[in-house]
Amino acid sequence: MTTAENTPTIAARFHLERPGFALDVDIKLPGRGVTALFGHSGSGKTTLLRCLAGLERAPDGYLVLDGEVWQDGPLFVPTHKRPLGYVFQEASLFAHLSVRRNLEYGLRRIADGARRVSLEHAIELLGIGHLLERMPERLSGGERQRVAIARALAVSPRILLMDEPLAALDLARKQEILPYLERLHDELEIPLIYVSHSPDEVARLADHIVVMDAGRAVAAGPLVETLARLDLPIHLGEDAGVVLDGVLAQRDEIWHLARVDFPGGSLWVREHGVPLGHHVRVRILARDVSLALEHVDHTSIQNLLSGTVEAIGEDSHPALALVRVRVGESALVARLTRRSVAALDLSPGRPVWAQVKSVALIG
Numbered sequence: 001m002t003t004a005e006n007t008p009t010i011a012a013r014f015h016l017e018r019p020g021f022a023l024d025v026d027i028k029l030p031g032r033g034v035t036a037l038f039g040h041s042g043s044g045k046t047t048l049l050r051c052l053a054g055l056e057r058a059p060d061g062y063l064v065l066d067g068e069v070w071q072d073g074p075l076f077v078p079t080h081k082r083p084l085g086y087v088f089q090e091a092s093l094f095a096h097l098s099v100r101r102n103l104e105y106g107l108r109r110i111a112d113g114a115r116r117v118s119l120e121h122a123i124e125l126l127g128i129g130h131l132l133e134r135m136p137e138r139l140s141g142g143e144r145q146r147v148a149i150a151r152a153l154a155v156s157p158r159i160l161l162m163d164e165p166l167a168a169l170d171l172a173r174k175q176e177i178l179p180y181l182e183r184l185h186d187e188l189e190i191p192l193i194y195v196s197h198s199p200d201e202v203a204r205l206a207d208h209i210v211v212m213d214a215g216r217a218v219a220a221g222p223l224v225e226t227l228a229r230l231d232l233p234i235h236l237g238e239d240a241g242v243v244l245d246g247v248l249a250q251r252d253e254i255w256h257l258a259r260v261d262f263p264g265g266s267l268w269v270r271e272h273g274v275p276l277g278h279h280v281r282v283r284i285l286a287r288d289v290s291l292a293l294e295h296v297d298h299t300s301i302q303n304l305l306s307g308t309v310e311a312i313g314e315d316s317h318p319a320l321a322l323v324r325v326r327v328g329e330s331a332l333v334a335r336l337t338r339r340s341v342a343a344l345d346l347s348p349g350r351p352v353w354a355q356v357k358s359v360a361l362i363g
């Protein structure tokens, strides 16, 4: 079991000036799991990722990965000497090489002893075994991106960096790739830094989040806790809400529902064939949660949770407020009008019933 003391970490400090933009970050990231770099367009996510890769050199930058120094003062390990995998928005495969040859490219410089991921394992993880003899021009966008991810993995990186790998794909192709990314997350020890401006992708994949705004990391922490913060410096609008990690605990075969137990409560969700006992993640948007002072008996809403108001914060419109409700060890966020907050006389410490209108099982 990993403890906080021996969890490998990534420490990064970069200051980079450009006309009209400055990157200024000093962050520590966990050396395992998926860390999302999240923020609006132009907030500096790609620039930070490129600094981590050594594609951009911030003067006086500092980067240590699990005790190994990649940048410190005059010391700067060039990108090609850093054991990392980088996946761009658009898969950059060699057009004149088959999928197999694309995958084998770059393997030569990896000593046998340094191979943490075999080529076979990478092919299996991304489900591309049937594509090996194809030329890139005969692959769909989604397949091309899966090959690019397998190629990044096959060089046995110490870290995987992905820059919006799904951004160039349509919704159907995104849905095709997400399960493979989830497999990487579940089966590999390699930390993945994942740039995205999609709250949905972040909710599905990330364990940890760094919120970027105007070149700065304005919030960072475990995903579940960070999304429940009401003081996030960027407004998430319709995407405001929480994710909860839980276990699939019961199935109601008659009504095609499944019960997810999370720390502090239970929720019924639509049945998706997930086996009992499996770890799952649910996403609850703030707009789908309403609050009542008493238990509501005659309602169509299946999920009623008893909790306590913990905090009330501003929302993106002056008519609205976000209310964080503590339910056991977990937190929900509800979006209410300020008028409702006043009418119910809500304030921290007040017991309430949270009515959850919709819960999405996302992984």
Ligand SMILES: Nc1ncnc2c1ncn2[C@@H]1O[C@H](COP(=O)(O)OP(=O)(O)OP(=O)(O)O)[C@@H](O)[C@H]1O
Pocket (backbone or CB within 6 Å): 018, 019, 020, 021, 039, 040, 041, 042, 043, 044, 045, 046, 047, 048, 197
């Ligand atoms: N090569 C460059 N030269 C000068 N300015 C640049 C360069 N690349 C990016 N910028 C600027 O730096 C800022 C941050 O860009 P960056 O690509 O890191 O943002 P981002 O958060 O990744 O955005 P997006 O989500 O749109 O990809 C932007 O203002 C951008 O215009």
